[in-house]
Amino acid sequence: MFFENRLAAVGLLLIVGLVAFSFLGPLLHPTDQVHTDLANAYAAPGVEGYALGTDGVGYDQLGRLMFGGQTSLIVGLAAGLLATAFGTLWGATAGFVGGWVDAVMMRVVDALLSIPALFLFMLIATIITPTVPMLVLTIAAFAWLNPARMIRGDSIALRSRDFIVAMRGMGGGSLRAVRTHVVRNAIGTVIVNATFQIADAILYVAYLSFLGLGVPPPAANWGGMLSSGLSEIYSSHWWLVYPPGILIILLVLSFNFVGDGLRDAFEVRLRKR
Amino acid sequence: TAGSSTPEGAAADGSSVSVAMTTPTWILPISQPGKTGGENDIFGQALYPSVFSYDLGGEDEYNLDHEHSVAESVEVSEDGLTYTTALKDLEWSDGTPISARDVEFWFNLIAANKADWASYTEGGFPDNVESFDVIDDTTFSITTTEVYSPGWYIGNQLNSLTPMPQHAWDKTSDEGEVGDLDRDPDTAQDVFDYLVSAAEDPASYATDDLWSTVSGPWTLESFTPGGEVVLAANEKYTGADAAELSQVVFQPFTDDTSQFNLLRSGGIDYGYIPPNALDQQEIIEQNGYTVEPWDGWSITYVALNFANPESGPLFEQKYLRQAMQQLIDQESISEVVWNDAASPTCGPVPQEPGAAGTSEGCAYGFDPEAATTLLEDNGWDVVPDGASTCVNPGTGEGQCGEGIEEGRELAFTMTSQSGSTAGSRMMAEIQSQFSQAGIGLEIKEVPDSVAVSQVCEEGEECSWDMSFFGSQGSWYYPVYASGERLFATDAPVNLGSYSDETADELIDATRFSSDPEALQEYNDYLAEDLPVLWMPNPVNKVSAFSEDLTGISPQDPMLRMYPQDWTRG
């Protein structure tokens, strides 16, 4: 328990650190992320004040990592939260209304879930042009399914719980049940799920970039930097591969740590009786 | 060293070579739309060499490659109307001599089915053929309707001529009687349909009897659609360029990264490395490979959509095109982004393969100041890193030009290919340079930029501004680099609907005039007029092949591959 919470704390610290790195970093280490500088491409770390060298068109790699981190974080958070919000709404509605509405709503979820995520993303990505908002929508378009399922399960389970029965015995209706009880009791699941969704969204951005459907220049994200750096893996340009790789892993890992910690925290609160 | 045809035997005497290549999808030497990829050409040439092969650097007047051509010679009549071709004394793999009749068979089939032939354009071959005459067993002549420039006609029209085994194929079903069916246009269509439908079944390529009769130095041993293709030396081949190796295996090629992994571990004899990995040439060479960029007979450009109602009027302004061209640092891009595996494109006629990576001699060099001045001189308020606006509208001297109202901003979207690291970097660089002159560029990366930037048709939305699809070169020419398919008004690949009277005239001249300067004049005019923005022209690929393989170099800029010339050891 203690150790687990420590992991969650480490995760939280890491997230804060990475956010600070991406959003405050540029203040401490201002770099030009707009103009390329072919003359200084592939500068090695330390050379000419480039702490982490430059990339293939001469962007300062450290600055680029900060800049790319912004996109990764924004896309991850936005997609994760959007998906969670929508999924929660969908799942709670299906679970509580029940009957054929539930059946139809859940078949839609099943259908989308049965298309493997990356296949679905690639399909969508061939149709839309990947910009940041589009990327968010694309990822959210798939990611809402899991929370929807989960929340539906939760609300069905809640529906037959004694305290909902008791509430009905006082004359309360479904609306109240959802508004006061389901929301209160599912919030833990929702929050925990959201952290995992965010982590997954960050990974998905990376995958889309790897598959050639990432955000176009001059935007950058860690996933894109990693996958374009992949072709440099044998060059001596290690600074183009490993830093973005490590940052992604850290970010995804820390969100998972936090999610695990939160899950335990929420479970313990109920278990305590 | 024609070896045994069993894989083990071949491997044992070391005469098998594995080559990375996209799996071919077409075998019939009459190409179909959508089947014109380079791999199909290479595959076809190995089995069914065409009458003429070309060698850009050669001595020959028409750049003919006598070694690989089925033709012995071609002669143009005094009046310039008749082209008489003599074939070499060769045999089909079943022993039947290759004759003029076999070429006629090919000609009859495309003549009767020209709409389905990939190389057909209205008024082009075979419309411009008055008559095809078989003179004797190995000689035939083609008489044209007009007098054409022989360089153009031999290079760009007769290049498709291919002998096909009339004695085996001139039928309409597997069991059908072989006859002179091709000579009647109606039955010629049936024969064509029969052959096409056979070709539409790649799974049977290696088993269908039709394709066992070949004229080339190779026979097809096995064919896996979407997978491995094995060619074996044609032991009945009577030509001079018989295969030295006993077997060539085409392994499916997919993507740079996995290719490179394979090469690094020595898993293939002939593969490719991504151009931006050229700095690791040494590592690959240490692995026992020769690394050699494969230059193409190609140009690379960004298409501008003149037909776009919004941005068309801007593109119509030559000063703007010039300014944009001057903002493209072709030299640096070639050097840094492409690791020197690209060279600037100066005009519609490609630079000599292997030309130095400088833009010396180009109409426009990289000159941001000049670009800014040019804009300012034409009524624009240039805002670096912002949006330049038109402050002096009008059509007069020093004004923005027709159709450009006051306050108009310079901002475009660039549709570009996704999935290419170098492509993305190039776009980043151009975007960065454009922004210095206040020209906003929004990059849209799509898997297939051609598809989204088609020729505008009436009634259809036509909103693309600029389009780039040249991460392996935008356009590969036949040997005679004339621009009738690219820059002539209403030409098929004139995506941006560029139209210029002088250009049209000059293009016509390249086809009809026998003046050797015609091509030069056409090039000079368009190089300067900028129907498109010239971009660094990358090599087709960077090949890496086993050190012990000889005969590969020099690689054909028109992207043919002659594995029969290769030897091991």
Next chain:
Amino acid sequence: MWQYILRRTGQAMVVIILVTFLTFLLLHNLPGGAARSALGLDATPAQIDAYNEQMGYDKPFLIQYMMYLGRLASGDLGFSFQQNQPVADLIVQRLPKTMLLSFLAAFVALVVSIPLGAIQAVTRGKVPDYFVTAVALFAYATPLFFLGMLLIVLFSQTTSLLPPQAPQGFGLGEILADWPGLILPVATLAIATLAAYTRYVRSSMIDNLQENYIRTAKAKGLSGGRVVVRHALRNSLFPVISLLGMYIPALFSGALVVEQLFNYPGMGLMFWQATQTRDFPILLATTTIVALATVIGSLLADFAYAVADPRVRLSGDS
């Protein structure tokens, strides 16, 4: 039981119809249309029109969809112009390969994660538990392509122990014969799957270890190992069967990346190539088939679970 099977099958059919509709709807909006991609840069307008007519792309959406459904019902998945192949042939050729890859990976992941998860559950809250959790999460957080690439660098470049490319053979037999080539792709996919499996086995085990029947088993005087393996682990594994079904889509997603990285000629690679060339029939058919495989897979997993677990098997449904 039979009724359960029938009902689940019915649901699955509804899902499949929905999938086809959704994909069709999505792809229908493909910008630029399919013809130009299929026919190339210099196809004439006449050729393009002919192509559209031949493929039925000139018809209204619903008609196209109905036609597609009709063809689908008769097993016709369309013809890929680019590949010059009936899509059905392509899929018949490639689906088994992807299945092989995914199943091997799932199998390996399972074989590794069952003992790992069990150890975690038994040492819950102690060092081994945290260690495995951390490692599994680390594997999970590493983008698959990066992981694969690192494995390649390690095992086929730095040391040349294993080939960096998957087997290229035509049939499954050939691919299996070239098994060293399978090691890295399978390992990559398996490692990425590990986190989910171990976590699941762990929590399932923890739940079961707290059950009263474990105490009963101990009261019989069984050894600790026998209690854990025969009682707790056994019961923890039943739900894992349905987990396998749930993870099919994730496996296919992973296969898409792994196939591309290792140049493995499966469905994923084909799909990826089709997105590059906008091979409409392949995109459509692959999505449908992959979804079908997913649905059937999870259906089978559910049935297998129902058959394997006596609690479900015998209670039936009505």
Next chain:
Amino acid sequence: MTPPAPADDVLLDISDLHVSIPQRKGVATPLRGVDLTVRAGRMLGVVGESGSGKTMTALAVMGLLPGNGHVSSGSIRFDGVDLTAVSGRESRRRRGTEIGMIFQDPMTSLNPTMTIGAQVSEGAMIHEGLSRRDARTRAVDILRRVGMPRADRIVDDFPHQLSGGMRQRAMIAMALVNHPQLLIADEPTTALDVTTQRQILDLIEDIQDEFGSATILVTHDLGVVAGRADEVAVMYAGRVVESAPAQELFRDPAHQYTRALLAALPERARQGDDRLFAIPGMPPDLRSETTGCPFAPRCHAAQEDCRSGPVPVITRGDRHEVACLHPGDLAEAGHDLDDVRTPETPVGGRGHSAATDAGEAPGTVLDVAGLTKEYPALGGSFIRRTVGTVSAVSDVSFSVREGETFGLVGESGCGKSTLGRLIALLENPTRGELRLNDEDVTVVTGRRESRAAHREVQMMFQDSSAAMDPRMRIDEVLSEPLVIQRIGTKDSRSERAEELVADVGLADDVLERYPHEFSGGQVQRIGLARSLALGPRLVVCDEPVSALDVSVQAQVLNLMKDVQAEHGLAYVFISHDLSVVRHMADRIGVMYLGMMVEQGPADVVSETPRHPYTRVLIDAVPTVDREDERDRLLVEGELPNATDPPSGCRFRTRCPFAQEICATTPPVHEFGEEGDSHSVACHFPLPADGSLPVRAEASA
């Protein structure tokens, strides 16, 4: 019964056993000096409130202490060997062969995915190395001996295919497979119906005789040990506070705790006396140290020395040991507690029944006629459709008057809760009529009307904490009914909440806490408080005390009576425990498989039941007091499936008196001689004098 073995033949001797369990915060010491002796071939009953350490003692003997629990001092000598000192391997062997244990919940204590046979024989295979086939034979054999019907078939069944009673038999078989010398049964019947409980307890007794094994019977139910155990040990707070031969203990309880426990039993409540003796307070927290007598804080007789000094064990006659400084005397048994009882009597006690007190007959609160509830039994492949119905409640009629308590009893699954839910308007009946205060509320459609109807009737649950949103504070919980009914303002609601809390005898500070922070008894009080919030006329109480210990049960029952008197409430009181119902109810209805088989005044029904089923129920209840003279009516088997209830009389399949007519004609309610208040639905009602007729030949 076998003659008692020689006194010195001690099989198990536990002395001064301490068990401690290190926890995240502090160390729990659930056992603090247990002394027990079990003689070969004899049965020791261990009783005590929940948490007193009964299970822990059993587990310590088994060597199965939970988590990192360990014996911190003391010894467990089994057959001369100190079990606390033997190796793990040795203790494992002993566990399987010499000591067998039966656990409380047969549902969860069996491995759900192993066949009964495999589980029963596993012990034999491991310890005796039997082959699979021999083990199976052994399993069949032993299953037969524990009275498992069709034993040769059941070996291949899985636990969930068995009924509760059969599962418990399987558990017993499992414990007996290696013929242990000592059998420990931890609450072997708590989860079972009385009828089944009776069968199982009889079985354990038979087994003990047959195998000659010693038995420890652990239970919180004093009645269970009363008639069976040879000796009884009473545990409190991790100690044995009194032990004595069974008869002696019940005749002459010495420890104040034992006496209090006995006094708290509803069956001990004297006729005409409404209130039970309730032990105030709660058992001590086992994490903190206690000095002196642990019971002192709750003891009415506690003196200064109890709280401080050591409490030595004193011997009182033959093998009767007590750890009490001020034990009660035989002479005052049952009397001294009267003093305690009286001051606790609350404001305005009331007579036995509101009906008898009031001058005229009070109005009817609830009138139920022909009430029927059928649930669809679902099936179907594509689309779910109804393939049959579960007849949960069938044609039930009765009425409840103002201020009256109507008790509903019956075996598990007989439809008590369903009937309760129907009355509480939580479900719509399939057929029949439901009138509240003379208003037909059967079909209440409009939202407003239905909301209003809910004010009249409220529900109290068995587990009130489950019936409260775990994330709501008590003040929110208590004002929720008011919020839903849109009564009052925020302030008036919180005032009301305070009022309610005071009504049920809790302090104000509970309002800020969450449901899981309360003990079972407290949470039931809060549940009661909530059901009072809207001032209903009728409260449906579904097993409100079934999860509670006798002492706490007494508190809650007393409170319920007080509240009833104060507010003139009517209760529908559902319970499977006849003695509780008898204590609480003015009238009793007995249900069997959805039908009401008998109803009438509480004492009449329990003294002279007319329906064989009622008689079976009553006879099955183990009581402390019964100086059993009369014949007992027993039944075999269990409740039939409600999807397909037997034709005619639903009880006929288990009824020893059933005849042909029972299978064809459903019996109608007929009124007995006592007048129109006692009715029974039986073709062959029992004679009113309490004798049993000779069994009919037709039943086999």
